Amino acid sequence: MSETPQTDEYIQKLPGVGKNMYLPCRKCEANRYFKVLAHKTERSAKLECEVCGVKKSFTIKKPKKAGTGRRKTVSARMQWEELKESRGMDNADSYNMKGSFEADSALSHPKFGVGFVTESTPQKITVVFEDEVRELVHNRG
Numbered sequence: 001m002s003e004t005p006q007t008d009e010y011i012q013k014l015p016g017v018g019k020n021m022y023l024p025c026r027k028c029e030a031n032r033y034f035k036v037l038a039h040k041t042e043r044s045a046k047l048e049c050e051v052c053g054v055k056k057s058f059t060i061k062k063p064k065k066a067g068t069g070r071r072k073t074v075s076a077r078m079q080w081e082e083l084k085e086s087r088g089m090d091n092a093d094s095y096n097m098k099g100s101f102e103a104d105s106a107l108s109h110p111k112f113g114v115g116f117v118t119e120s121t122p123q124k125i126t127v128v129f130e131d132e133v134r135e136l137v138h139n140r141g
């Protein structure tokens with residue numbers, strides 16, 4: 001019944017029992033102080049609106065962390081397959097740190113094989129290889 005409101009994003013830790021939390025109340029249709037009645041788990045609590053007395057539960061969202069290295073490997077493979085389909089490997093230039101590579105180009109690396117450049121800065125390129133996304137240097141001529 002209790003949808004998680006937008007304002008929950010910044011809450012990292014549950015206040016103690018008897019403390020207040022400022023949250024939107026669906027019955028009052030306004031932000032209200034909710035009294036913490038009890039902690040159900042480490043991340044969720046039972047709350048009561050101080051104005052209308054409606055009870056609701058509140059759960060802290062788990063922080064969304066950026067993908068781990070292992071997960072990156074899986075998505076690199078998928079990304080690589082997609083790029084291979086859409087760009088093709090025919091015009092891959094041989095990689096050499098003295099060369100200059102633009103985003104959206106393909107390259108062939110002696111060790112890592114064919115890769116697709118997704119980002120290019122004056123010093124570095126981000127290349128999706130079949131096994132991993134790597135940052136390589138270029139423009140070192």
Ligand SMILES: [Zn+2]
Binds near residue numbers: 027049052053
């Ligand atoms: Zn209320």
